[in-house]
Amino acid sequence: MIQHTRTPYLLSAPALGLFGLMVLFPFLLTLFLSFQRFDHQVGIVPGYTLDVYKHIVNDPFYWEVFGRTAWVSLTTTVLCVLIGAPEAYVLSRMRAPWRSFFLVVILSPLLISVVVRAFGWSLVLGPAGLLNSFLQGIGLERVRILYTPTAVVIALVHVMLPFMVIPVWTSLQKLDPQIENAALSLGATKFQVWRRVVLPQITPGLLSGALIVFALSASAFAIPGLVGGRRVKMVATLIYDEYLHELNWPLGAAIALILLVVNLLVMYVTQTLVEGRYARRMGS
Amino acid sequence: MNDSNSPTNPVNSTDYLSLQGLSKSYGKVLALSDFNLTVAQGEFISLLGPSGCGKTTTLQLLAGFIQPTAGDMLLNGQSITHLPPNARGLGIVFQSYALFPHMTVRENVSFGLEMRQIAMQERNERVKRILSLVQLDAYADRYPRDLSGGQRQRVALARAIVIEPPVLLLDEPLSNLDAKLREAMQFELRRIQRKLGTTTLMVTHDQAEALSISDRVVVMDSGRIQQIDAPHALYESSDSKFVSTFVGKTNFLAATVQAGALQLSSNVQVQTHAPMGLEGNKVTLSIRPEKLKFANTSDTPKLQVQIKERFFLGNLWLYRVDSELGELEVSCINDGTAPKHESSVEHLTWDDAHFKVMSAPEALK
Numbered sequence: 001m002i003q004h005t006r007t008p009y010l011l012s013a014p015a016l017g018l019f020g021l022m023v024l025f026p027f028l029l030t031l032f033l034s035f036q037r038f039d040h041q042v043g044i045v046p047g048y049t050l051d052v053y054k055h056i057v058n059d060p061f062y063w064e065v066f067g068r069t070a071w072v073s074l075t076t077t078v079l080c081v082l083i084g085a086p087e088a089y090v091l092s093r094m095r096a097p098w099r100s101f102f103l104v105v106i107l108s109p110l111l112i113s114v115v116v117r118a119f120g121w122s123l124v125l126g127p128a129g130l131l132n133s134f135l136q137g138i139g140l141e142r143v144r145i146l147y148t149p150t151a152v153v154i155a156l157v158h159v160m161l162p163f164m165v166i167p168v169w170t171s172l173q174k175l176d177p178q179i180e181n182a183a184l185s186l187g188a189t190k191f192q193v194w195r196r197v198v199l200p201q202i203t204p205g206l207l208s209g210a211l212i213v214f215a216l217s218a219s220a221f222a223i224p225g226l227v228g229g230r231r232v233k234m235v236a237t238l239i240y241d242e243y244l245h246e247l248n249w250p251l252g253a254a255i256a257l258i259l260l261v262v263n264l265l266v267m268y269v270t271q272t273l274v275e276g277r278y279a280r281r282m283g284s
Numbered sequence: 285m286n287d288s289n290s291p292t293n294p295v296n297s298t299d300y301l302s303l304q305g306l307s308k309s310y311g312k313v314l315a316l317s318d319f320n321l322t323v324a325q326g327e328f329i330s331l332l333g334p335s336g337c338g339k340t341t342t343l344q345l346l347a348g349f350i351q352p353t354a355g356d357m358l359l360n361g362q363s364i365t366h367l368p369p370n371a372r373g374l375g376i377v378f379q380s381y382a383l384f385p386h387m388t389v390r391e392n393v394s395f396g397l398e399m400r401q402i403a404m405q406e407r408n409e410r411v412k413r414i415l416s417l418v419q420l421d422a423y424a425d426r427y428p429r430d431l432s433g434g435q436r437q438r439v440a441l442a443r444a445i446v447i448e449p450p451v452l453l454l455d456e457p458l459s460n461l462d463a464k465l466r467e468a469m470q471f472e473l474r475r476i477q478r479k480l481g482t483t484t485l486m487v488t489h490d491q492a493e494a495l496s497i498s499d500r501v502v503v504m505d506s507g508r509i510q511q512i513d514a515p516h517a518l519y520e521s522s523d524s525k526f527v528s529t530f531v532g533k534t535n536f537l538a539a540t541v542q543a544g545a546l547q548l549s550s551n552v553q554v555q556t557h558a559p560m561g562l563e564g565n566k567v568t569l570s571i572r573p574e575k576l577k578f579a580n581t582s583d584t585p586k587l588q589v590q591i592k593e594r595f596f597l598g599n600l601w602l603y604r605v606d607s608e609l610g611e612l613e614v615s616c617i618n619d620g621t622a623p624k625h626e627s628s629v630e631h632l633t634w635d636d637a638h639f640k641v642m643s644a645p646e647a648l649k
Contacts, residue, residue, distance in 0.1 A: 181349055182382035184369045186396035186447065196395075200386045 034253035052254040073217035076156040084164030092172040118226035121155040147229035164209040171205030300325035306355035330494035333504035375444030379456040383428040390424040396447040414446040454486040568642040573615040575638040585631030
């Protein structure tokens, strides 16, 4: 009997240990850090305070960075839905050899380091890059895209697309292939079939894809850092600056925690509002 | 056109639905070849055959999900061959039911009416009427996942018939149900079809299902029609080896045509309608197991047999017997008396008229 009750704990001990060591412990350290006093001459001094939080809330600069991060992430998410959902649908309609081929094509960005991909976009979008050479070639004016939020969104969409395609594709796989024929036979147009029959059934997939894309975009570091440059500051790059350039660790820690809380709130609210409704309809 | 669509109007009723020279090939593979069928209004037709015989292809062509390579389909005199599926207005019950999982029973049934932009009030009335016809009134607000297989099947049927289609297509509608429920649903299906008078085509591989509820059965094999007949006629007078074995069981016997009679062996002969001009040729005869009887003292014994095996089927006894003509199957009603013993020697008798001459004379293996 005793062995029976111990076994589950023993089996999950390595995972729990790893979680505690790699997630919980640093998280608690960050939490404590964010409440510590900081002096620009001396660094961290003993004692606890809410100063950094007050500083963040009262300084419009931080509001601007959080605001920019929010709309860049939101735009990325919307674009990923608009591109990823039809892409997944086309993919699910492909025949045997092509389907696996294009699935690999869609997943291929994940196989390349995000740094390499970011530099790739710099090459394409840069002042002497592919895009501007092309525009010049057809007699148009050059555009300044690199180091703007637009460039960040473009690069983020590219990186995040697999995280949208895969959940949508998975929910499309569960669809009865005859169900669209059934709707057609009842007199629905192709658009009505999509709108009334396919879309409601892949909504849970769309939603989880959107949540993943939003959360990853909001905390993305390499892409805003390399494609957005010093001028397009986002939350993750700001944290990096506070830690490594300003050496203001408590401020960096506080921003990181606010990002975490905001992200969790967005997820929780979306989950309860939208998925709750579909969970009731679709069953678990 | 609309008036003659309604089941009560008998205009043009003998060739309500007409399939002419319908063919479908995939590359070099011929899925359906020169399919001709005329269906009267209100008729219940079954397409029966083994898998890959082209019966499902025929249904999909009718539904408009695939396009024929050749041929024409006429509904009430109008060609529907080039209409898209959503303009044909046919009711279809799919093998997997293909219910919309995110909609309640009521919403599922109402979908086709919504697509036809029928006013809310009439829609509700028609849904209610159909749900009570299939005895699902109490389940209107449930989701398909909360229903049993038989209930889902009835939702699929209700969804297809609520739009009052000119033709109802059923794709193996009962194959996902267990045996007991399948039998109950067969009769239920026929009751509803009779009540509404909807012209119906059902695809099935189950010969009992096809025989029990159809007006006519179309037997198909390798993309071709083998025979079209009413169930009883099909069973009693099938003249091809394929149909005789696919529909029910049968015994095949080799015989030689001699002086207008059929010689089964040196001392067994059958007086039946011998084919003309085949004197001296070999032919194949068929006789159903239930047409062979164990001889009583009052009967003339015609063939001595030894019982090899016996199987109890509840209402029937099935015997496998050895004779000088080879192995035969004999089935008798279980009349409550003790069955014949295995390895006992018995005599068989029969009515010569029950022997059928198969159309291909050389084909006995």
